[in-house]
Amino acid sequence: MKKLLIIGAVLFASISTVEADDKLRYDYIDLGYLHSEGERTSDKVGYELNLSLAFDDTWYVRSTLQSQSADVWAAGSKGDVTAKEYEMVFGFHVPSTRTDDFFVEAGYVRFDADGVIPQSTYGNDEEGLLANLGFRGRLSTSWEYKIFAGYKDYDFSPHVNEPLHEDSTSTSYGLEGRYYLSKSWSFGVKVSEEITGLTSGFDFRLNL
Numbered sequence: 001m002k003k004l005l006i007i008g009a010v011l012f013a014s015i016s017t018v019e020a021d022d023k024l025r026y027d028y029i030d031l032g033y034l035h036s037e038g039e040r041t042s043d044k045v046g047y048e049l050n051l052s053l054a055f056d057d058t059w060y061v062r063s064t065l066q067s068q069s070a071d072v073w074a075a076g077s078k079g080d081v082t083a084k085e086y087e088m089v090f091g092f093h094v095p096s097t098r099t100d101d102f103f104v105e106a107g108y109v110r111f112d113a114d115g116v117i118p119q120s121t122y123g124n125d126e127e128g129l130l131a132n133l134g135f136r137g138r139l140s141t142s143w144e145y146k147i148f149a150g151y152k153d154y155d156f157s158p159h160v161n162e163p164l165h166e167d168s169t170s171t172s173y174g175l176e177g178r179y180y181l182s183k184s185w186s187f188g189v190k191v192s193e194e195i196t197g198l199t200s201g202f203d204f205r206l207n208l
Contacts, residue, residue, distance in 0.1 A: 024093075024101055024136060024137070024138065024144070025054075025207045025208075026052055026053075026054040026060040026091070026093070027052065027053055027054050027060075027207065027208040028050075028051075028052050028205050028206060028207045028208055029049075029050065029051050029052075029205070029206050029208060030049070030050050030188070030203045030204060030205035030206070031047065031048070031049050031050075031203060031204060032047065032048050032188070032201050032202050032203020032204065033045075033046075033047060033201050033202055033203070034046050034047060034048050034066065034068060034199060034200075034201040035199065035200055035201060036068060036194065036196040036197045036198065036199040037197050037198045037199075042070050042071045043070065044068040044069060044070040044083075044196055044197075045068060045069060045070075046066065046067045046068030046069055046082075047066075047067055048064065048065070048066045048067075048201065048203065049064065049065045049066075050062065050063070050064050050203075051063045051064075052091075053208075058092060058093065058094065059090065059091070059092055060090075060091045060093070061088075061089070061090055061091070062087070062088075062089050062091055062105065062107075063086075063087065063088050063089075064085075064086070064087040064088075064089075065084065065085075065086055066084065066085040066086075066087075067082060067083070067084045067085075068082070068083055068196060069081065069082045069083075070083075081113060082113070083111065083112070083113045083124070083196075084111070084112040084113070085109065085110070085111055085112075086109065086110040086112070087107060087108070087109050087110075087130065088107050088108045089105040089106060089107030089108070089130065089132070090105065090106060090107055091103055091104065091105040092104050092105075093136070096135060096137075097137070099137050099138045099139075100135055100136070100137030100138075101135065101136050101137060102133075102134075102135055103132075103133065103134060103135070103136060104131075104132070104133045105130075105131065105132040105133070105150075106129070106130070106131045106132075107129070107130055108127065108128075108129060108130070109127065109128055109129065109130045109152055109154060110126075110127040111124040111125060111126055111127065111154070112125060113125050124154075124156055126154050126155045126156060127154060128152060128153045128154025128155065129152070129153045129154070130150060130151065130152045130153070131150060131151055132148055132149070132150035132172075133148065133149060133150070134146060134147050134148030134149060135147050135148075141180070142179060142180050143177070143178070143179060143180070144177070144178040144179075144180070144186070145175070145176065145177055145178070146175070146176040146178070147174070147175050147176075148172075148173065148174055148176075148192075149171070149172065149173040150171070150172045150173070151170055151171050151172075152170045152172070152195065153170065154170070170195065171193075172192060172193060172194045172195065173192065173193055174190060174191055174192025174193065174194075174199075175190070175191055175192070176188055176189070176190040176191075177189050177190075178205070183207070184206055184207050185204065185205070185206060185207075186204075186205045186207075187202065187203075187204055187205075188202060188203050188204075188205060189201075189202045190202070190203075
């Protein structure tokens with residue numbers, strides 16, 4: 001996975017510089033690949049889909065679907081568990097410098113696990129609230145960054161042993177780098193610490 005990310009970053013960095021729009025866009029759709037390092041299960045792989053729409057120059061709404069699968073062993077049984085996470089958030093952003101924004105997000109999160117083994121600590125089936133904050137900015141016409149931290153307040157399903165859950169902490173933080181292939185298309189690489197463990201991935205984004 002690490003080799004794949006490095007190769008992808010080098011490949012797209014080698015493309016000639018394009019004149020992308022300096023203004024940060026909050027109207028976009030992106031789809032990408034995710035990999036989470038297993039702490040108490042095998043590694044998890046899947047995808048993430050994001051849709052963000054701006055109301056005006058300050059407010060926006062973002063909807064996210066994340067799906068990852070893993071082989072889980074519990075009480076002598078093996079199962080292929082797929083865990084989905086849905087988010088619906090409202091966001092607020094204000095300029096911190098000429099090229100950077102400070103943003104805050106708050107909203108709803110839902111966990112939905114398929115094929116859960118009752119004795120397994122993987123795959124929660126509950127809902128809660130979340131909050132994120134961070135900075136997003138343009139390093140140049142071609143490069144964008146994002147740093148963020150967040151917290152999710154939710155309950156665990158009765159079948160989940162909280163102390164043995166994949167990651168018992170509800171905090172998250174990470175870093176994202178994005179290269180603009182054109183004014184509309186960009187390629188992003190992200191590394192973060194999530195409930196699912198250390199997560200990395202890449203995506204393609206279309207500005208709407």
